[in-house]
Amino acid sequence: MTPPPFRRILVAVDASPLSQAATDLACRLSKRWQAPVDAVFVEDINIVRLVAHPFVHTISLAAARRQSADDTLIGKALELQAIAARRALDAALATTGGHGTFTVRRGRVEAEVLEAGQGCDLLCLGWSGRPDSRARRSRLGSVARAVSRSAAASVLLLQNPVTGPLFLWWDGFPPALEMAAALAAREGATVQVVVPAHDRIDGTRRGVEAVSALQELGVTAALHAVGRPAALPGTLPADALLLLSAEAEIVLDDLPCSALLVR
Template sequence: MTTAPILLAYDGSADADRALEWAAEESRGTGLPVRVMTVEDVQETPMVVSMRHGVPVAVASTVPEVLDRARTALTGAGVGVATFDHAVGSVVGELLEAAASASLVVLGSRGHAPASEMILGSVSQHVARHATSPVVVVREPRDPGARRIVVGVDGSPGSRAALELACRRAERTGGTVVALHGWYVHVPSTDVWSAVPRSLADEDERRRLLSESVAGVREDHPDVELELEAIGTSPATALVDASASASLVVVGARGRSFVGGLLLGSVSQSVLRHAQCPVAVAR
């Protein structure tokens, strides 16, 4: 079993606090340590230069206070082992480098731009796309009491990794896993000689794909309550709609090609932008 830490990107914003709570819960459930990282996007010094009446003024870094706040919060949340790092440089670059030795990266969907210049709105998108480890982007859920973990499934290796991540979390939290397969519905032909709704012709095939995709998971995680949903709408729309009543949406970093019906490279990005709950990108 891995002992690689959970990497928490933290800047003291409201979304970063939510990410801290998520990481703390994951740490308690898995026993993994937490590595907190705050990054100042400056090249030479942890002092930030601002302008006052047109004159450069050195402003002391707020990083020590931010890390102290994270330390206090994690201790109060019952996290046994945590380390705290302050990096100076490219926010995305520093986080991606640290992610290479992490079991999971957790960060808020948006941050703020204090002295640290850590703007997580763009950072979260870049890290989720390029990290080599799974990434969880935390935002306030629309339904705080939701216990459904929704997973985008298309039969690809990426979706299998997503389903495995969801089931492991459900085992710890007691939530229900919803395996959701959406597909692009072709518009029926307007030719009166062949006006057959092609979307109906492959519905059975789609449901069969979904059942086959979860067969092994049922065996590996017999105690997890698993529901199957096949919806004839675009995958991104199906997942975003389902996120309104979910505690977490899980997608693979990449799925099948467009010809296969589900392009998770773009779907995952759309879900990251529009989901109404935290999103995990599995690898």
């Protein structure tokens, strides 16, 4: 019997809509694989330290004056965000019938997420980042980038709620293909294969081989596109989930959709 791809899932949470979407998806995967979900909310130590700086002030619009930053206000704001994130987790678990834990930590966000994720098979977090006005999408945030580079486990970066098709970026990394097959089998989805290649004939050959391998694993698959790596992200819809090797030669900022970096 093939072991489940995820035995334990970590989701990094805050009070943002994208965090809630990541929580919902983590709980869906938890239900599929009977894997517990560990949610972690990190109080950013950099914000806490910044408030303590003597030259940092807040501006009150109500009082129309500047005043020293109040660490109690920041603490209360972080507490309220943690409460909102906890409620989102509880609601998602109640919907899926899963189980999990919620932890609050304080420190550097990426370091705390990586430490909390030790022993997990999958780390889920929001794409975050600032909007790119030229591409009309957000650049990958610094925390997401650091975690995706340093995590020992696979990392799911959620840019948009995943409601669309499943894609496989096929560059010859078998674990990504096996993960795509496992997810497609549980979801009843078709795996759409995209092949980065400078030689279209060779890329098509490799794509057909990947489709055949997926079909041998019992899932429906089709060749979606073959082309230069820089051009392929433009063929992907925003609501899709793209599976690819964590070492794939691709600029994540170019992706319009969520990505699962497989290790």
